[in-house]
Amino acid sequence: MEHHESFFADPRSYVALAFVIFFVIFGKKIWAALTAMLDKRAETIRAELGEAERLRSEAEAMLKDAEARRAAAMAEAEALIAGAKREADRLASNALAEAEHAVHRRERMAMDRISAAEKAAVDEVRFAAAEVAANAARSVIIESLSADASSAIIDKAISQLPAAMASKAA
Numbered sequence: 655m656e657h658h659e660s661f662f663a664d665p666r667s668y669v670a671l672a673f674v675i676f677f678v679i680f681g682k683k684i685w686a687a688l689t690a691m692l693d694k695r696a697e698t699i700r701a702e703l704g705e706a707e708r709l710r711s712e713a714e715a716m717l718k719d720a721e722a723r724r725a726a727a728m729a730e731a732e733a734l735i736a737g738a739k740r741e742a743d744r745l746a747s748n749a750l751a752e753a754e755h756a757v758h759r760r761e762r763m764a765m766d767r768i769s770a771a772e773k774a775a776v777d778e779v780r781f782a783a784a785e786v787a788a789n790a791a792r793s794v795i796i797e798s799l800s801a802d803a804s805s806a807i808i809d810k811a812i813s814q815l816p817a818a819m820a821s822k823a824a
Contacts, residue, residue: 661667
C-alpha cells in the first residue's frame with residue numbers, strides 16, 4: 655500500500671510556501687530597491703560619461719589653442735631669424751665697407767708719410783748741397799779774393815741792403 659502524505663505533512667512544503675510568500679510580500683520592495691540602486695548607478699555612469707565628454711572637449715580646445723600658439727611662435731621665431739639674418743648681412747656689409755675705408759685711410763697715411771720722408775730727404779740733400787757749396791765758395795773766395803776786393807763787395811752789399819729789405823717787406 656502506498657501511502658501518500660499530504661502536502662502539509664512534509665516540512666519541505668512549508669519551506670517552499672514560506673519562500674513563495676516571502677517573495678510575494680517582499681519581492682516588490684526588493685525589486686524596487688534593486689532597480690533604484692541600478693538606476694542610480696546608471697545615472698552616475700551617465701554623469702561620469704558626460705563629465706568625460708566635457709573634459710574631452712576642453713582638452714581638444716586646449717590642444718587647438720596650443721597648436722595655434724605653437725604656430726604663432728614658430729612664425730615669430732622665423733621672422734626673428736630672418737630679421738637677424740638681415741641685420742647680420744647689414745652689419746657684415748658695414749664692417750666690410752669700414753674695413754675698406756680703413757685700408758684706404760691707412761694707405762693714404764702711408765703715402766703721406768712716404769711723401770713727407772721724400773720731402774725731408776730732398777730738403778736734407780739740398781741743405782747738405784748748400785752747405786757744401788757754401789764751404790766751397792768760402793774756400794774759393796778766401797783763396798782768390800784780396801782785402802781791397804773784399805771791402806768793395808761788402809760795401810756794395812750794404813748799399814743794396816735797403817732795397818732788398820724793401821722788396822721782402824712788400
